[in-house]
Amino acid sequence: MENVAILIVGAGPAGLATAACLTHLSIPYVIVEREDCSASLWRNRAYDRLKLHLAKEFCAENSAENILVIPGLDSFPGEAFHSSRYKSGKSFSGKSVLVIGSGNSGMEIAYDLAIHGANTSIII
Structure with missing residues (x-):
């Protein structure tokens, strides 16, 4: 395994967005996720029609706490x-x-x- 600078814990929307930003900046990373899929909360506990939309370049500050x-x-x-x-x-x-x-x-x-x-x- 190559040397990585960043460990992302969780492949939810925030983890995937962080990975997208790091990819954009050419910073190596590894994502670890306890579930068997990415964005498990969205895939398993959301409304039936929900689709995971990820921007090609997503580096906006997370405002989900607001x-x-x-x-x-x-x-x-x-x-x-x-x-x-x-x-x-x-x-x-x-x-x-x-x-x-x-x-x-x-x-x-x-x-x-x-x-x-x-x-x-x-x-x-």
Whole structure:
């Protein structure tokens, strides 16, 4: 094995993005992952239509720790949850649903809701 400068623990989205950045900078690395596939959280615990989209050059700072607090959400009478809990639009058929955000997850979820008969709106 060649000498490597970086050991990446975990082949999730952050680990894969880090690997992409290191590749772009020609810095050798090794990824270790306890699961039997990359991005196991996305592949095994996400909604049915989710596809893993990796940019060819991805070196943006990780902002996943930033949590958006929506004023008034605590008094919202409907159901509100993060995309990580979404599985399928089947149970939303005939219901009005608002998807907040138009990133890959938001657009995939909005499409899935629409094809399952939900009255789907997106806010950006």
